[in-house]
Amino acid sequence: MSVRASAHASDALPSEAVDVVVIGGGAAGLNGALILARSRRSVVVIDSGTPRNAPAEAVHGFIVLDGRPPSEILERGREQVRRYGGRVVSGEVGSTEPAAPAPDGDLRFTVILADGRAVTARRVLVATGLRDELPDIPGLAEHWGHGVVHCPYCHGWEVRDEPIGVLATGPASVHQALLFRQLTDDLIYFTLGHEPDADTRARFAARGIRIVDAPVREVVTGQDSGIAGVRMADGAVVARRVLAVATHMRARTEGLDGLKLPMEDLAGGTGRRFASGMAGTTEVPGVWVAGNATDLMAQVGASAAAGALAGSHINAQLAAADTDAALAAAQGGTTTT
Template sequence: MAVTTSPYVSDVLPSGTVDAVVIGGGAAGLNGALMLARSRRSVVVIDSGTPRNAPAEAVHGFIVLDGTPPREILRQGREQVRQYGGRVVFGEVASAEPVVPSADGDLRFTVTLADGRSVTARRVLVATGLQDVLPEIPGLTEHWGHSVVHCPYCHGWEVRDEPIGILATGPASIGHALLFRQLTEDLTYFTHGTSLDEDTRARFAARSIHIVDTPVQEIVNNEDGTLAGVRLTDGQVVARRVLAVATRMEARTEGLDGLKLPMQDLPDNMGRGFASGMAGTTEAPGVWVAGNATDLSAQVGASAAAGALAGAHINGLLATADTDAALAAAQGEPPAP
């Protein structure tokens, strides 16, 4: 098995039982861990080092941190978690599952990494994020996060006034087009096998959005490797500097089957994520989810806020469990079955 080098200094995985394991070291996971560590909880973040926004040059739409490179936000986040005693461990989760409860009846989970190391925890916060699934068009993925973008709020200002193409993937692309039209007067909508009714075509015409119904065959580059446009199946090349694509979003679920977390689908085949309730609670006792593994539209700020809420909720229930155990011990009651 190939060994992947950690992009940062990894902490030692602790022995014994910790209060919480956070699976995922992005904004949601780190902020959840921060809330727990500041409450003097023993917490370990398991981080694969592959955040969704890694290709992006900067995070936008997040007050104070607008324009900050994603890697810098994560670097500072890891250090802040460590400042309060939390640990951040580089690794891939191979399995996570509930095990026999402790003597006092409290929950226990075992999280095992791909290299065989494992840790036992009382609670689990899943913050694995998601993967963007792009259309299978030659040359598209090479420009992902730069000239191929998905979010007008994350990248829109940076591509304003450029010749932009909307590469349609389904009904969601219609709204996508209207949002990007706010950013440029030169917008072309490539239907690429999707349908547009006459009302939508009239609305696009009213906003001077050009429609191309011939499917896209491949991406065309300039000599320096930058995006030049798209080649259609009839051979025509349409010059574009930027392509916007509404990707299909899939929550990262690798290694988590043992937790038996329910999933939910977005309309129009736009994506699939973990189902969750208030504060990230799930149907699996002792397991929470936060960030865009469950809220597929969440940006960095929303993901961080969700992680904080989940972390606070976990701490609150742990405090109740600690008190229940202390009371039982004080009253000389036998351990819960």
């Protein structure tokens, strides 16, 4: 599910090599950059301005910032990164590849933007986030982030007590239905060909969740521009005000093929992500990944925390590399008699 790019002020791309390029200006990328900038590292954030949560009116479940618009949080984050000397550059990454090592053997990477601008970095933090893929049902996508939601913790309180429909996309939708049942007594589960087994049907019945097996034709928009219901194949409309959908989540990979980062599929076909280890390390030396690009279920707070952890880990490795270089220079300049 693509979102419209949001305009924001852009810094100039430096001509000299920097310590770290952060690809992605969401919560993970900005918090990673903040940690690095506060450690006096030269850091550049490449931000396309298309965050996953752009359609949402507010961020929820993040203490202190609960209820704040995503655009406001990101703007404040960019300002804070700049306060410590970091740069935030507006643009899309065209390619990212390892470059020839520095004379001291330290790693180098070249990041080229879609408009041809380029920057060289010692390390790379990938924080590109993910894209949500919705079922191909007419009328569904236009309500994404408003009447169409996916996370009971992000949006649940706001849709409490509304007539909610769950559009099944796979096994994860069963779990989703049970969570949204906590928020409303009026819940309908549209199977969309994903037939629940006997045990699931019994559990749904015990919780008062109605199951509709008939095919869905489209989502109906009401006079108030919100969701009015779901039109079935026979033309009947089942009234609903909110639809919950477990999306298929894919890490955003544009411009990163040259890094050859390993990827992995989640169980049940719910998504595809970059594989990562402790603190966001990857199998590619010098490259880390944080946030929704590797943790598809992470909310804003968890993504920000992952970015901070990756940033501190990158700084520690750079400190070791700086020390190795200084030691080699000192030893190389020592003469014996």
